[in-house]
Structures are given as structure tokens and as C-alpha cells.
Amino acid sequence: MSYVQNTDRDRNEMLEAIGVSSLDELLEPIDESLRVHGLLDLGPPMSEAAVVSRCTELARRNRPAGVAVGFLGGGIYDRFIPAVVRYVLSRSEFYTSYTPYQAEVSQGTLQAIYEYQSMISRLTGMDAANASLYDGATSLAEAMLMACGIKRKGRILVPRALSQRIRMVLESYAAGKRIAVEEVPFSDDGTLDAASLAKRIDQETAAVVLAQPNYFGIIEPAGEIAALVHERGAMLIAYVDPISLGIIAPPGEYDADIVVGEGQPLGNAMNFGGPLLGFMATKKDYIRKCPGRLISATVDRDGRRGYVMTLQTREQHIRREKATSNICTNEGLCAVAAAVYLAALGDTGFRELALQCAAKSRTLYRMLKETRGCSLAFGENFFQEFVVNITSPLGTFLAEAKSRGILAGIPLGNDFPELGEGALLVAVTERRTRVELERYRDVVRQAGGES
Amino acid sequence: MSYVQNTDRDRNEMLEAIGVSSLDELLEPIDESLRVHGLLDLGPPMSEAAVVSRCTELARRNRPAGVAVGFLGGGIYDRFIPAVVRYVLSRSEFYTSYTPYQAEVSQGTLQAIYEYQSMISRLTGMDAANASLYDGATSLAEAMLMACGIKRKGRILVPRALSQRIRMVLESYAAGKRIAVEEVPFSDDGTLDAASLAKRIDQETAAVVLAQPNYFGIIEPAGEIAALVHERGAMLIAYVDPISLGIIAPPGEYDADIVVGEGQPLGNAMNFGGPLLGFMATKKDYIRKCPGRLISATVDRDGRRGYVMTLQTREQHIRREKATSNICTNEGLCAVAAAVYLAALGDTGFRELALQCAAKSRTLYRMLKETRGCSLAFGENFFQEFVVNITSPLGTFLAEAKSRGILAGIPLGNDFPELGEGALLVAVTERRTRVELERYRDVVRQAGGES
Amino acid sequence: MSTTIFEKGRDGRSGSFIPRNDCPLDDLDIPERRTLPLDLPCVAEQAIVRHYVELASKNYHIDKGMYPLGSCTMKYNPIVNEEIARLDGFAGLHPAQDEEDVQGALELIYELERALSEICGMEAFALQPAAGAHGELTGMMIARDYFRDRGESRTVVIVPDSAHGTNPASVAICGFTPRTIQSNGRGLVDLGALREAVGGETAVLMLTLPNTLGLFERDIAAVIEIVHDAGALVYMDGANMNAMLGIVRPGTIGVDIMHVNLHKTFSTPHGGGGPGSGPVGVREALVDFLPVPRIVKKGGRYTLSHESEKSIGRVHPYFGNFNVFVKAFAYISSLGAAGLREVSENAILNANYLLAKIAKHYDITYSGPCMHEFVASGRNLKKYGVKTTDVAKRLLDYGLHAPTIYFPLIVEEALMIEPVETERKGDLDHFAGVMARIAEEARENPDLLHDAPHDTPVRRLDEAAAARSPDLCWPIELE
Amino acid sequence: MSTTIFEKGRDGRSGSFIPRNDCPLDDLDIPERRTLPLDLPCVAEQAIVRHYVELASKNYHIDKGMYPLGSCTMKYNPIVNEEIARLDGFAGLHPAQDEEDVQGALELIYELERALSEICGMEAFALQPAAGAHGELTGMMIARDYFRDRGESRTVVIVPDSAHGTNPASVAICGFTPRTIQSNGRGLVDLGALREAVGGETAVLMLTLPNTLGLFERDIAAVIEIVHDAGALVYMDGANMNAMLGIVRPGTIGVDIMHVNLHKTFSTPHGGGGPGSGPVGVREALVDFLPVPRIVKKGGRYTLSHESEKSIGRVHPYFGNFNVFVKAFAYISSLGAAGLREVSENAILNANYLLAKIAKHYDITYSGPCMHEFVASGRNLKKYGVKTTDVAKRLLDYGLHAPTIYFPLIVEEALMIEPVETERKGDLDHFAGVMARIAEEARENPDLLHDAPHDTPVRRLDEAAAARSPDLCWPIELE
Ligand SMILES: Cc1ncc(COP(=O)(O)O)c(C=O)c1O
């Protein structure tokens, strides 16, 4: 394929208009010695037909959600995405447009993002949300930088029960500003160890991160933790699962200062983990400290409502090294997907969805509770994900499950040895059916020697 | 799912505004005894998720072109359709619009169809084309009715080497107007038997149908046949494969009177045989006798170019029983697909494509010629499709081919016993690769006892 | 005014999507080579995309707004059905594949046929017809062969004057003679006129139900009886089935043959003029006359049956518009029995509500309650020199689509309005408000209407000029 | 002005796509229940569709027309790549799946990394960064850990004054101190200033090549030598790589670390602000510092390697923006080596051609030849009281998009114009024609420009009011 439109004739006319006799003359600023001679080692052009074959063949060598019954979660979830989301996203007006630098011809994107912000504010119960960040992990890192900036302190406490992937991203970001990231253990019931937390918050602590639910799926007693944190003068950063907010108290209810999270579950396909959607919401007072774009309503010169990017003096293209963040391109289209998804769910649908996840995950939990071959790490105080301990060798169990079409969960043994070798993080979304849950139970039962 | 938007409250308000107390009151004109009591036996509503599962499961129980290597043709071809065609067709402005009754807000569809007409005129070399008919078969039937109307005669000659499916449609249409459809045999080399044709054209013959290429893929000596037909005062209806027109003389070159054909190969997916795209082109003199819609350029009140449906006095909604045809809804979107496809191919691409089909089919033909296990019915005077005779039992051969991922062709034995039990119609489009042709050859070779 | 694709370039770079040719091109020895130039446009992909995006922006469509076209049932086209129909397991099937390779497709067709039969109370449906008119023709062929089979010579088909133009046209193509009967003062079949028209040569009464005035034939039982008593058949044009889903089953009340339009009642998109699908259903006595092949289920397997000596043969080379079936099947499955009834109830509710609002500003000849649509008349505006066309064109200026106009022919200055069930009360209020405003404009500033539309991509187009000397093809450049 | 989705309905019928619940809902015992109302919109699917279709109609986009935004490389986004990326075999993968279940995905990432390395002449690429700025930050982390590993304390990163804002911002977030150096009169790095600035505390020179004026640093060899001689590293912001594909390989000329933007150079769509992807490439000495995991190929199998003690760790929880990789991979595969070179040649040709035309009406500070873009200045219009913003807004009236304005900061009233390779000569002629006309309007009727835009969905918006009291959230109704 070639997407270049100029023909040989066009090129000749253009060279003439420029006043050079060959393209080479235009390359004059590049010293001969610096240039590539000959072609790159990349193979010849391919027809569209050939590219489609090649890529389809690669796609076939994977085992996607449509084929396997997945119980994998850990932040990324296999949810049912209604066709209307893809419809909106496949409109070229949305997907091929640039950042809305010329607001007057970008009202579609601007209003869509404004509505997204408004929805995130509603979900989280916060005053305002930004237009998106890369993903949940870097959003948490940005929240950390923001809190340390506001507090002018350099220490942050994170729960042990946090995804180690997120933790690693946090550490990379912390290293630059020499922020100390310290861990708070979890207690026997899987919740944050409040006593330990209370002890660890010191003068230098800018903020405490609360993961709600935490990495093990457990719902934390957020109100208590928030009170404890605020009493000791630190800020509370809540890292939340957006779907859980359909039934679980939003950070606005327990007075969190900054809220971040991974927005993939809001209408975005899993896509092997990217693009994701980092969301951030905060209190009114902190808006000017917030990273990323913000869309505001305003009026045009005829007094009609319209939308613009605002508070740009926070951003890198104006403030440069003093910007609140270096972010420029973010995840605009994923934010639009989230908005369409939430609109399609609606108020009641959103609650129903969250409830359904809670119900289905509890059904599996209770089935497993009565099954030999496994034990359950914690109680029922989870949202849609829980930790199960497989008694038999985990590798064999996972292979057996897969042979029955089931991706049984994410092994936790490496990252959390304290949970045991057989620990598995099991997520149950609304896509799973009772029959599939029973099949899961049967695999465990068999592995446990029952039949 | 429900796509009804009114809420209970809306309904109540509306009933009140109408002045009735229940919906039942509005059903008053329908006698109680005529009404359905209770629900139809159709099962409960399904969620979008459930419908997707159900339909995906049905789709999985088929073996589509993406999975099997197809050599099936006979009028419907597995061609590579570039993504740009689907892009245009998936724009709701095209696919969800109605027939362009209000021309001022339908210029998109109208211009697209005008351009389609212009392209069909070019392909066929005729003065004008209509906006589409249902499919090639009914187009031929319409051409028959049109010719019989123009000539005021009731007899029509068709080649023996015509798809029997098309023939059957033709007969259904002929029966109403009591038109006699008679057959002209093919000679040993697969072409129309000219001597026989000459004998059969009589005073009552309105038209002769020329299939170019014919059902066996053979390219007819169209010029000679046309001369013969015209000398005897009959009209010539050419039924052509549109792709062949990239390299084969178009009906305009041999003075055909009406040209029809199946437009599916022009950018439309096979879709298990529907929707198809009937195209029709004719000479200037016959335009007012032509069935179906015609789009014309015109000017608006400010003198700007625009497009309208024209010569509507030919059509059923004005002329009623005297209309040239009963057609109303046709295949508008398929015509747009054809236009986009042809634009994407362009002049050179279109020729290249036709040439490639000729080259690839000849390559297989020549391979088979040197292979034991089969014989070839006719010579190399074909476009992209030819008849091969499998020596071994056909059922076994086809099953063996399928086990190697190949759909080897359409058996002709039933419809054309004179070709022998092992006769197979083999189509080779541009999608087939040399490697696939070799695989085909190997299957034949094996069946023939070679190895 | 958009330049044509031909003007966008005849010398551009196109066609690079074609697979690479890996076979020899020399020595092809192809007879009858083309000498005529092709003169297709030659433009790169981006130019094509921009061209069609530009054209798209000049179309009204259901995703933009309401389409109150009477008799057209322009309802919301569910997106998920489009996605499903595009699955390779459906779109990528060749129609000549072995039965064993297309079991899913055959099951879908079979199930759709069963569902339509249940909905309509018919014994069986044939899905070959590619649109409503094609279904009518097929139905006429069935009637013709039925009487031929019985050795009866019946040549006349009675068609009410309110019928859609395809009805008499289909009748004529099938070799029958259409005979028109006039409606009575209430817009319904005149039983007296019917009795008079019916006789030994009557083959069929072709009836639209609800009729094109949006009225249910109150005397339908009597109508059917009269026809049956004369030994003739009742054909129902089911284009208006959207009014009766789960409410009336035509087969149960005595209809012998009917068609439905999947592209209306069952939500498949209209595509700017097709593809559609017009399945034909029949009562038990007529099943043998249906087109072949029929799909039969034998022990969990689906297979094609060609065994029917009485069959009219084929009206389509394959199975009909399968891609449309997939969407209709998904639609019926989604809604289920309860959802379908909800459709018709809301179609009727919306129409009556709109009727009540429109009646304040336009004439209504036939009083309600109407079913899924109603016909208003713009004749009350004639005194201001305003025609229904003017009203229609003015609606475009408000960003709305016009109703069907000048049909049915029996209503002067007809405005045939079908709101459909998928519009919400607020949408109807908006439409009614604009209609009221236009009636006011007609009084106060009729030229505003005469000159309409003002704000559309082009203004009123000269149809007469086009008809006088049609320009059907962009001039060909013969290099 | 479109009503918001919240105004479209708070009481409508939504959410009916959710799978049926087949598990008990009672006795769920969920702690910490939500009490705050949600107040999400509640509207039916059709209303959502119409809402977004209406919003869509208010967006400029590449499928509508040219986007001459300098530094943004808004090129045609091939449709087929979108289709490929949507394949369930890619889109439906969970990132925690076993390696054996995602071999195709891993191969794709591996091959893309190899292709980028070949194109850029780097030893290896890491694909985790989600955008260009993220790549810059990752690059800075690599440099930081590299020096830490060597026991060197270097704290300063030198950044030319023409740099994009993300450059100093990324430097700062990583804990380095940015030091700005001024460009010379030709818009290039001033070797003298550089020599002065470079020292023992210099960690990195961060350079955009070609620079944001669209100029290739003629003295790049000397520049790199100076930096390397001081023991520092050269980081290249590769956002402008579209000028150099198959022409210059940065690694070969001495660049140590660089990023590319797949959402610019490699044609993946920008989505109105993302997602993007900003892979980081390094020379051999720095490979150990790349983020983990790395994908390695062992005997035809692809596997994840976490073994790298020196790695900076993770900058993304998974592999990066995989969906974007798929499109870039398809793009690079389609074009091949010859196609990529053709891209840059035409990007350069188009820019120089447009420069020649624009130079007749606007000031050009730095003379050409330019590479893929150039910077004009509207300062010649100041005498008519016209600002560059006015020119930009007026362009919108002509149905075109404006260039990047007021950047780079070192050019007064800057108009940064990048035509890209996928526009054809005719498109450039049209753009240049409109620019000429606007310059004329500025002279003859400056208010036309001050009041622009006139023909856009909204007119000029009050940004100051928004900044004073931002309205970031549609008011919540607490029932
Ligand atoms: C009442 C009626 N009958 C028949 C038809 C013809 O259907 P089709 O356009 O699908 O051929 C229509 C379509 O407009 C109609 O409204």
C-alpha cells in the first residue's frame, strides 16, 4: 500500500515551483554521511489484502475472551460492551480528530469530554474530574506528585494489597522527585491494617493511598481510614474501581482529596492492556494543582454555550518545567467510550451492573466455599473479586481449567508469597453465567479429588 | 432489549392528550374476536449480550471464506473487499437513510448513485444505467419484460449455458406474461451454438440473451452473435460479469441493446447470496422503457448542480399497473458499495484485477491439464472460471478437498448431465494464491492416484 | 455542491489493495479484448474517504432525527444487528456451499421463518423475495398457480384505490388484471362495492391492513368472507404490520397470502433505497406453491428441500437477502413476544398522540383512532397559495424530514405521517410544534414556504428539467 | 449548541444491554454501600446515538480535510488498520493471560520493536510509554539510572528554547534541572552556547530533530560530539520522525535515546486527544535500563523476560497501548522500506512546496529548505491590527483547520505548518490560496478576521471567562 497521493507529475510540478531540480536538493541540510544509503531492512510494501492476512493470522494465534471464559481481573476486566460504544468510536469525527486546539471546530470532542468529566464527578462524588490520564497506574503516580506538591512533603503510604504492577509504576515516578513510597500491611480479613497505618503516618507523610476495593477485591472501611488519615494531617488518595461505585460509597462520601482509578472497565475493550484510561477527580480547591486537560463550559461571542480547554496555565505547553505534569496526548477517545458506556447504562443500569457483579462473584465464592480442593483467603467483604487458594498444584489446576475453556485467575504467589503458593485472584464480571461458575466449581472439585 | 423510548409517564400523558383512558381504547376498530389474546409463542426478550452470544454461536456453525479456501463461483465470488467500502457503508448517513424522496436532504445518496450509474455506463459501454435492481437474475427477467414490451413479442432465447438458478427466476417471471423462454445449445468448445441460434430466431423472438462469459466461464464471440441477432431483428440482451469488463469487450462495443448482470462481485460480500445487486444499462432510446430508479443531475433554484430521481412516470407509484416494473425498494446501498469499490480500484486497478483473475485461473487450468485425475471440458477461452471433470467419484473428491481446507467447486452434474457426473465449475479469483492453486492440484493428483 | 468523484482525479494513485499477482501474466490468450476506454476515477484512498464523508454530510438519516414518512416505518436501526450481520460466519458464506458447512445460516433462516409464521399466524413463509413489491409478485404467482392447479381460470385482482402503487404493478406483471374499487366515506373498503366487484373471475383481493390511511378495516371479517365466498383468495400487503405485532395475526383472521417488509417492521436499515426483504407467508393450503428450495429440519439438521411439484419455482437465485434476515432475526430475538407487542402499542400510541396535535393545524379527512399512522391534508393552506410540497420543503429547513406526501392518492394534498414507536413523546412534541409553526408561516409569509428549503445543502431542485433531458451519466472522457 | 446528554433525559429507558442476572441478589451483604445519588443520564439507545451523531457533526477531522497542524503530523489514518485492531484476537485479550495464549500478540509487539529499531538505528525499543511525553519521561529515567549506575551525579538537562513544552516538563518530573539554550540566528543549536552550557553536571542534551522550526540541525554531528565529549547523552525527541524515515537513522548518527510517536509518524489516529504511544529506543549501552518486561524470542516462541537488575522498572502496568501497536504494525508492514522512504520524501516535498507558496504572503524567519514542516509568521499583518489567532480563526470559516499557532515560542506570531505526505498537491494549492486570500482580507477588511469564525458551530469562545470560573461539571441533581 501507499497512502501518498502525489503522482510523478505532481512531484515534478512541485519541484519546479520550489525551484529545485530534485528531491535530493531539499535534503541538502543533511550531510551525505548522515544519510541512509539504500533501503531499510524492512521488506517490500504489502497490499491491503496481504496485510489483512498477515495480521489475521497473528490474531488467530491468540486466545481472546470470545473464545475462553475468563476469570482474570486485577484491574482489567472482560465486560460486555454494547455496540453503541463502538458505533460512536468508529465515527471518524471522533477518532480521526486532533486535540481540540481550535475549539470552534471541535465542539463535538469538547462537549463529549465535558460530559465525561461530569460523569466521573458523579461516580466519584467529587467536585471535578479531568479529561483523562494514561492509565490507573500513572494516575496514581500523578496523584502522588500532586499531593506531595500540595503538602510540600515527600512521603507516601500505600497498601500492601495493591497491584504490584501499579506499585512499580509508582516507584518509577517517585524516584525522580525522591519520594519515599512505604507500605501498610493488610490484616487477617484482607483490609488495611488500621493500627499499623496510624503508626506510620508521620510529619513527612503527604498522603495515604486507599485502594477501594483493594487488590484482593476486599472493600475497605473507607470512612474509618479517611478519618484516621485526615486527623493526622495527610491527604487521602483513593484508587477506586469505577464499576464498584454503583453500589459502594464513592470517595466523595468519605472526603477523599484526590480520586484516581483505571477506567478501562468503562466501555473499553481489554486490548491486551492498552490503551487504558486513567481518571482523576478532586476537590474544588485542588483543581488548579491537577494534571492533564480540563474542559470547561463557556459562552461564545453570541452568548451561546460552548466548550474550551481551560486552566491551561497548569500545562506543559505554557508552564513548561513548572507544569503540574508533562502530559500532553492523553486517552481522549477512551474517555469518550466511557461516557457513551455510562450513558448507555444509565443510572439504574449502572447500579444493576455493579450489583450483578457482586451477586455473581458471591455465587462462585459460596460454591467454592463448599468445595474441596480450595480454601478462601478472606471473607465475603469483597466487591467482585476474591482470593482463592487452590490446594492441588496450581500449574496443573490452571492447565486443567484451561483445557475446559476456563482462564481461572491470576496467580498471586510471586507477588504475595504470604498468601500461599496456590493463591489465585478470581474476578467474576457480569459476563459470566451461572453455568460457567458451575463449570469453574467442577474443575476445582475435580482437582480436589471430589467428583 | 427494547428500543421503545416512551416511559410509563410519557404514555400516561399521551393517552390523556389523546383523550382516552387506555391503549385498549385505541384498538377499538379491531374487533375483540380478531385480536391475539396473550403473548405470541416467541420467547422472552433477550439482552444485547444474550443476542450477541446466540448469533455468534450460529455464525460459528458455518464455514466462511475466511476459514475455507473457496473456488466457488457461478455468479457469486469471494473477492477481496478493501476496508474503505465497509467504512463508507457503515456511515449511518448512508445505511440508515430512506429512499431519497426529499432530494434536498438526500444529495449524498443521490450523488453516490449518480456516480454509480456513471461507472456502470463506463464498464458496459452503454449510454445509461439505472440505480439498481434486486439481483442479476431478476434483472435479466426485467430485461426480458422490457424487450418483449419494446418489441411487442413474446419469445426469448436463452443459452443452455446459463445458471439454472437464473433460468428458474426467468421462467417464473415469464409465466405471468406468457412469454416463451427457449434454449440455445452450446457447441463443443462451450460457446453458444451460432448455427442453432440462427435457426431459432423467428418472427416472434423479442430478444436473445447472451451470457458473457457464459455459465461455464467461456468467453463468447459476442460480436458475431450480436450481428446474427440484429440481422434477424431481435434485440440483444447481454448478461455480463462486471469484473470481466476490465479486459473483455463491453456490450457497448458489440451494440447490445440491454445489459444486465450481477453486481455482487463489485465490493459486496457474498452474504450467503443476498443482498445482491442487479445492474442494468441500456441505449439512450430505451431509457424511458427501463425499470427501476434513475438519478439525474439537475440544478437548484440558485443554479447549483444537484441530483434528483427522474423519469418517475415510468414507475409504479405514478404509473401503477402501467409501470415498467413493480420495483420500489431496490439495492441502493449495494450500489454505493459498488461505486466505492470501483473508485478504490480506479482505472488501472480495475484492469489489473481482471487480468489477475484471468492469469490465476489459467495457472490452475494449466496445472490441472497436466494432472491425472481430471479432464478439462473446454479450452482456454474462459475468463476466470472453467469446467473440470473429476475422474474419481466426485463426492469423495470434494470431501477430500474439504478436509484440506478447499471448497473445490460447484458440481454441475445435476443441472448439466451432458457434462458428465464429475463436472465441477471452478472459479479462481484474485484472492487465491499460487500456493493454494498448487494445493488444489495436489488434491486432484492424489484423487487420480498420482502422488 | 460537491464535485463528482470523477473530477476528484483521473490520474491519481488507486487500486493498491489488490493482492499481489503470483501467477504468470504473459501468454494469457484472452479473446474479445476490450478496446473502449474505461475512464473510471483514479484517486487515492484518502480522497475517496473524504469524498464520501462529504456526501454523507448531505444526507438526512434516522440517526440524525425523526423520519415521519408514512407507509415507510422508519424506525431506529439497532447497531448491534449491524455488527452481527457483519460477522464473517455470515457475511463470508458462499451460497453454493454444502449444507453441512452452513448449518448455522440455515438454522437462522429456518428460525426466522418460524418466527414470522408465528407473528403472522401463517403456516409458512418463503424468504426469497428481495423487497415488498417482490413479495407481492411472488404472492400473485402463488395465487395464479393455485388456481391453475385447481383448473380455475380467474384473471382479476381487486385492489382498493388507496393501495400502494406496487400493488397494481405487481398484479399486472403477474398477468392478472387489476380492478380498482373505491373506498367508502370512512376510508375503508366499501362492502357494497366489493360485493359488486367480486365474481367468478376474481382471483384475489389485495388489501393493505391497516390500510394506507392508517385505518384498520373494521369490517375485515365481512370483507374476507365475501372474498372467500366467491372462491377467491385474500392477499394482505403487510407493509403496515408494525401496527399489529402481537395484536392481530392475519392468518388467524383469514388472510391467505401476505408479505411483510423486514426493512420496515423488523428494523433493518433502508440503506437509502435498499436492500430490503419481503418474505411471503401463506396458509396451509398454499404451502406447496411456495418458492423452492425450502429449508426443513430433520433430526436437528437443516437441509434444503426442492421437492414440490407445485412450487412456483424461484424468484431469487439463492435464499433471498440473507444479510437482512440476520438483522431481522436478531431484532425479533431481542424483543421477544412482549417486546413486539410493545412496538405496536407504542406505534399506535405515538400516531394517535401526534394526530391529536396535528389535527389542530391541518385537516384530517378520516377520523381516528388511527393505527400506526394517519393522513393529514394541507388543503386548508391552499387559500394562502401554499401546497403540501411547500410544507414538506419547509420542514427540511427545521432540520426535520417531511412526511410522505401526495399519497395515498385519495386524499387531496396528503401528508401521510407515521411517527413509529422508537420516537419519544418529546420528539413528537417537537415535530408537532414545527408543523404548527409552518401552518402559521403559511398564513403570514407564504413565500417563506414557496421558497423553501433555504438551509439545505441545495435548494429546491428542478425536477422538470431533469425529466425533460435527463443527465444520467457523468460525461466520459475518451482520452 | 447541543443540549447535554444530561438534558436529553434523566428518566429514560437505558441499560437493557446488560446480561441477564442468573444469580441470587438477596443476602449479598455488601459493606460500605453508596448513599450519594448517581444522577447519570438515562436515555434510550437511539437518543444516545443521535446525541453523539450531533456532536460528531461539530468536529473537524482528518477524513473531512487537511490538518496543517505543525508538530502534529496529522496524516491519513488507514481504515484497514482500524479494522485489524478491532479483531477479537487482539481486542479481546486480557494482559494477564499466559504467554502460550498470546503468542500472536507477543510476536506483533516483538516485530514492531524490531521494525522501530531498524527504522531508527537503535539497538532496542521499549513500547510501554503511552504517549510522547511519557516516552520522554521514560528516556529521562533511563538516563538518570544510567548515570546512577556509573556513579556519576549529573543533574542538568539542556533543552533548546525551541523545544516542545513536554520536554522541560518531563525533565523536571524526573528530577533533573532543565537548562534552556538559545537558538542561533538560523534557528539551529548555537554551538557556542552549547559548548558553554555543557559541563560535568550535564546529563543529557534533549533535542528535537528536525527541530520544531522544521529545520534539520546542520551541525548535528558537532552537536553530538560536544555532548558526548562531556560524557553526557543525547536524547532525541522523535516527534518529527516523519521527516527522516529511511533517510536518517538517529542511532547511526549518535543519538543515545529517543522516542517516536506512533500516533504521528506511524499513522495511528489521534482520537481527539489520544490514545497515543511513545516507544523509547536506546543504543546498546542502555538496553539494560529499559522498562521490564522485555519480549524475547526463543526458538520460535515469544516470552517475557523480567531479568534486568538495572531496569528502571515499569512505566505502564502492562505492555503499553497495544491497540495502537497493532495499527502501527499494520502500517509499517503495508508500506515496507520503500513506502516509508516515500512518506518522508513527500512530507518534505509538500512542506517545501507549501513554504514556497505561503512565503509570498507571510513572513518566513528561517529560510529553507525546510524538512517536513516550516514556521511562518503573521507579524506582517500586525500593522492591520490582525493577530495570528485571527488568521487561524478565519481559516475555519473556509472549512479548513488552522496550523499550530504561537509555537515554537521563539517565533513571533508563529504559524507552524506541517502539510504531511498524504495531502496531494491540489489540497496544498487550495490551502495556500485561502491563506493568500486571508492575508488580503487582513489588509482590506481586518474586522472580518477579528470577528472570525463566522460559519462554525459556535463563534469565538470566551476562554478567559472559563479560566476565571471554570465550569467543569454539569450540575448534579440531588433528586
Ligand atoms: C403499503 C406498501 N406496500 C408495498 C410497498 C413496497 O415495498 P418495497 O419498497 O419493499 O418493494 C411499500 C413500500 O413503500 C408500502 O408502503
Ligand SMILES: Cc1ncc(COP(=O)(O)O)c(C=O)c1O
Ligand atoms: C515535538 C513534540 N514533542 C513531544 C510531543 C508530545 O507528545 P505527546 O503528545 O504524544 O505526549 C509533541 C506532541 O505534540 C511534539 O510535537
